[in-house]
Amino acid sequence: MEKGFLPRENLSQLHAVLCQQGYKVIGPQVKDGAIVFDGLRDIADLPWGIVEHTEAGAYRLEDTGDNRCFAWNNGPQGLKPWLFKSQQTVWRGEATSDGIRFKSEQPSPQPLAFIGIRSCDISALYLQDKHFMHSAYADPWYTAQRKQLCLIAVNCSRSNDTCFCESTGDGVEATYGYDILLDELDDGYLVDVKSERGRAITAALPLQPGSQQHHKQAQRQLKNARHQQRVMPDAEQLLKLLEHLNDKHWQDIAERCLACGNCTLTCPTCFCSKQEAEVEPVSGEHHQVRYWDSCFSEKHGYIAGMQLRGDVSQRYRQWMTHKLATWQAQYDRSGCVGCGRCISWCPAAIDIVAEANLILGDDHD
Amino acid sequence: MTDYVPIRARLMVTTEESPGLATLHLKVQSETPFTFQFGQFNMLSMFGIGEIPISIMGWQDGLLMHTIRAVGRVSTAMIGMQKDQELGLRGPFGKGWPLEKFEGRDLVFITAGLGCAPVVAAINYAVAHRNRYRRIVILQGVKHHNDLLWQPKYDAWRTMGDCQVLLAASEESKRKHHWKLGLVTALLDDAEFDPRHCAVMICGPEIMMLAAMPFLQKHQVRDEDIYLSMERNFQCGMGACGHCQIGPHFVCRDGPVFHYPDVKPWLGVKGF
Numbered sequence A: 001m002e003k004g005f006l007p008r009e010n011l012s013q014l015h016a017v018l019c020q021q022g023y024k025v026i027g028p029q030v031k032d033g034a035i036v037f038d039g040l041r042d043i044a045d046l047p048w049g050i051v052e053h054t055e056a057g058a059y060r061l062e063d064t065g066d067n068r069c070f071a072w073n074n075g076p077q078g079l080k081p082w083l084f085k086s087q088q089t090v091w092r093g094e095a096t097s098d099g100i101r102f103k104s105e106q107p108s109p110q111p112l113a114f115i116g117i118r119s120c121d122i123s124a125l126y127l128q129d130k131h132f133m134h135s136a137y138a139d140p141w142y143t144a145q146r147k148q149l150c151l152i153a154v155n156c157s158r159s160n161d162t163c164f165c166e167s168t169g170d171g172v173e174a175t176y177g178y179d180i181l182l183d184e185l186d187d188g189y190l191v192d193v194k195s196e197r198g199r200a201i202t203a204a205l206p207l208q209p210g211s212q213q214h215h216k217q218a219q220r221q222l223k224n225a226r227h228q229q230r231v232m233p234d235a236e237q238l239l240k241l242l243e244h245l246n247d248k249h250w251q252d253i254a255e256r257c258l259a260c261g262n263c264t265l266t267c268p269t270c271f272c273s274k275q276e277a278e279v280e281p282v283s284g285e286h287h288q289v290r291y292w293d294s295c296f297s298e299k300h301g302y303i304a305g306m307q308l309r310g311d312v313s314q315r316y317r318q319w320m321t322h323k324l325a326t327w328q329a330q331y332d333r334s335g336c337v338g339c340g341r342c343i344s345w346c347p348a349a350i351d352i353v354a355e356a357n358l359i360l361g362d363d364h365d
Numbered sequence B: 001m002t003d004y005v006p007i008r009a010r011l012m013v014t015t016e017e018s019p020g021l022a023t024l025h026l027k028v029q030s031e032t033p034f035t036f037q038f039g040q041f042n043m044l045s046m047f048g049i050g051e052i053p054i055s056i057m058g059w060q061d062g063l064l065m066h067t068i069r070a071v072g073r074v075s076t077a078m079i080g081m082q083k084d085q086e087l088g089l090r091g092p093f094g095k096g097w098p099l100e101k102f103e104g105r106d107l108v109f110i111t112a113g114l115g116c117a118p119v120v121a122a123i124n125y126a127v128a129h130r131n132r133y134r135r136i137v138i139l140q141g142v143k144h145h146n147d148l149l150w151q152p153k154y155d156a157w158r159t160m161g162d163c164q165v166l167l168a169a170s171e172e173s174k175r176k177h178h179w180k181l182g183l184v185t186a187l188l189d190d191a192e193f194d195p196r197h198c199a200v201m202i203c204g205p206e207i208m209m210l211a212a213m214p215f216l217q218k219h220q221v222r223d224e225d226i227y228l229s230m231e232r233n234f235q236c237g238m239g240a241c242g243h244c245q246i247g248p249h250f251v252c253r254d255g256p257v258f259h260y261p262d263v264k265p266w267l268g269v270k271g272f
């Protein structure tokens, strides 16, 4: 279908239409020095003029003063926290005179419309779908919310220093999984629609036909964004990490790694969780609560008095070999979508791409 | 069968097997019959304390049996339960021993440690369906003679036709009747079975599994006739929490009983 064009001054109507159609709108905003997705009350709250500069161990915002609101690439979190919540009660138990009464925890999904997610976010979402939804035991909370998403994606017009989605095949252009796709241009937005849900929204927008100029600019921006510094080895190469399990380089990484788990928390595809039994002080109920966990945590590999991965080198190796290699057997592709979050949010500036390349060493040309 | 929300299981009888180790006989409070395979496990929860994975030991007189060793918070609370107290049960989960596939073959059981439930459950099954299998060989290693649980069972198995029971104690200095000194793997030299028509089931520390492999190879047992019951940290039991991964496998979902060729590359690799 022909792409339409939405002049910048009409962007607020997109927000209005989403609200009218019953969505809670979630959009990017500047919070605590980073781009964060949160309830968006007004398009004035979008990060107008903001870009971020990232490098290993660093993330910094800059106000360029220009008239764009999607010129940044990403923040510490993508869609993950909205579907796979960092804290989720999984069941409750009530002690009665006649034994325990167990209760399920009903999902409470709401129609959410996300504005401004990226191609890599969609890839990560599809990977989490495989894990949480298309598994033997579909996660009821994830599944319920997943069915109520409206995704308004934006193509990246530039890449950051830590972006490498081109080499993982996950960007910079979104090609699937969205309802509406925008290219942000000098004077407005090229609008592409993929789904019925999306058409219901664009039908209510004052779209003009996109001009040749508009299309040219969008193509130029994509071409510009495709220049990325880092190159993740391809899937076949990454499998060879498993031939390097005894490489001394793992130890070298462990000397820098703080085992803080930031990489796993910011990674949009990491799915580990732990469960805690909590007694609710007022009702006395047992709440079985699931929390995000990390393969870097002390107890992740704990069994019967021993930790299988006592050394940080073993934990880093678990994280990298799982993400890049064994993930392929589990979900038919590597678990890395090239977003670069684990690189910029690592306090020790450890760079998964550089480390993977180093470990593969001569195997990799 | 229950996955996300536990069902109730009421304690009817506790049998103390040895200090700190007990078998709970539980009445599963469910409308639908509780069906399972030997080698599968349940996630059992103690109210207000926590939830842990425990192998299914068996089913007797309408009651589900779990044999539990007190090693920490949850397990200690469980073996201290009073009659009629309830625990939560989710399961059964995972893959058990493919015992039906083994019909017509010699069965070889190798276990080390104390009361290795998945293997004992499988032996009970094989004995109960004796005519479906040929020879039964049971190799059990413990540290001390006294550590052997269910001694009467072993004695009964020994006198059963076409059944060989070999025991080893690794930390004894004097040899007892029917016992060898040393590790369970040393017993393999005395084991008599047909390596071309056998199924070997192993449960216990991975270091023992590794040590058993050269002996089995010497007997010309093929890798594809070997099955292992593995243990990892489980938080959910449903292949979601990520804790139990060994290479590409989720132990709770793809195991805990594995076909040896599937886990061979990972066995004994430190950190996996």
Ligand SMILES: Cc1cc2nc3c(=O)[nH]c(=O)nc-3n(C[C@H](O)[C@H](O)[C@H](O)COP(=O)(O)OP(=O)(O)OC[C@H]3O[C@@H](n4cnc5c(N)ncnc54)[C@H](O)[C@@H]3O)c2cc1C
Residues within 6 Å of the ligand: A302, A303, A304, A305, B041, B050, B051, B052, B053, B054, B055, B056, B066, B067, B068, B069, B070, B071, B072, B073, B074, B075, B076, B117, B118, B230, B231, B232, B233, B234, B235, B256
């Ligand atoms: C497939 C499988 C079958 C098992 N079958 C039996 C059985 O039949 N009888 C028996 O006595 N024990 C069995 N275990 C071991 C049992 O799960 C642990 O002893 C138990 O989790 C310890 O919990 P705790 O709170 O008492 O100990 P703590 O040391 O206080 O443990 C704290 C937490 O760590 C985790 N954890 C600790 N050890 C293990 C472990 N070995 N495996 C998984 N998670 C662990 C649990 O979440 C536990 O709540 C089995 C384990 C697995 C994986």
Ligand code: SF4
Residues within 6 Å of the ligand: A256, A257, A258, A259, A260, A261, A262, A263, A264, A296, A342, A345, A346, A347, A348, A349, A350
């Ligand atoms: S690699 Fe970096 S972010 Fe990950 S645990 Fe180590 S120090 Fe933390």
Ligand code: SF4
Residues within 6 Å of the ligand: A263, A266, A267, A268, A269, A323, A335, A336, A337, A338, A339, A340, A341, A342, A343, A352
């Ligand atoms: S491994 Fe790092 S770069 Fe890859 S998807 Fe996860 S956070 Fe992004």
